Amino acid sequence: MDWRNLLTISLGAILVNNFILVQFLGCCPFLGVSKKMDTAVGMGFAVIFVMGLASALCYPVNLLLESLGMEFMQTVTFILVIAALVQFVEMFLQKTIPSLYQALGVYLPLITTNCAVLGVVLLNVQEKYNFIESVVYGVTGGVGFLLAIVLFASVRERIALVSNPPKCFEGFPIALITAGLMALAFGGFSGLDIWS
């Protein structure tokens, strides 16, 4: 296993190809639960957890599908695996770590329909990542999500306090413009190419 390869994947997932700001995966929770800092952090960690687990779980499932020659069932199978996984994680946390469950509670069911999770699984298959690469890509993709949503939530908190946008831009539109400016900043990372 080449650690440089893993490092490239990680940096790529966190900065260069940030899931939200560059690939547009997971925009709904990004815009929906970023009004307050603490909920944004909770959502971010829940996403890291589920994306890592989903990548790990879908890898053997995909091998099974390929060995049966049923690649066309990928979308259906993966979404079912993710839905079951989220349900299971919810039940497991409720029994074992109630405090964490309390903190993540509301966000866990929402993650099933987060396109970043299904997206990372499909991208793993598309890029033909092996097991370790898949898990690293899943976890670091989640870290990129956390980074983006935390930065965005802090900007939005300040917007709500001090800014005075035109009336028609209030609420959602100004949030989208803010996200656009952040995407512009993250676009600067696309030149990052130190290991090739």
Next chain:
Amino acid sequence: MNFKRQLKEGLLTQNPVLVQLLGMCSTMAITTSLSNGLGMGVSVLIILTLSNIIISALRRIIPDKVRIAAYVVVIAGFVTMVDLLLQAYLEDIAESLGVFIPLIVVNCIILARAESFASKNGVLASAVDGICQGIGYTLVLLVMSVIREFLGSGTFGAGVLGGGAGIRIFPAEYGALMLVLPVGGFLTLGCLIALMQWAQSRKKEGK
């Protein structure tokens, strides 16, 4: 059933993207050329209509507790069909939309319409709802693609008109590349929603 009212809701007053704020990811991600917008819009229109019909027909059979999972399976089935059809007959579009075709499964528009409309109304009304909301979504995608393509690369209708390259309106080097990049998606959609809110507030004042 009031077809006219549902069409007006889908296009304007309850537009899935501009008013209900659903399905943002695909809206911003793929609207870089007219062919992408059209391909995505029509795919969602077809899947939304078919899944609305099936879910509405099964609404008395599906137990309440597992309804979301059941909806997702129905939607995923139709998405797979459309995905395979696109790969077989429209290879270019399938390639440029890439991972966003299978991701229609988790497009909130379809699940939201299943939950809020198809599970409560008859088959015909649900089919009409799917068509109207789908047209509303496609329209937003088309508007966004035309704006971003025109300002970003100076063409109109890339992939559809002028033998695939589109009609050139001004030279490519004058285009604002920013609008084709992810930034442009956020900015264009933000301005469109602002325009919608402005129109709504004006209408209220007028009354």
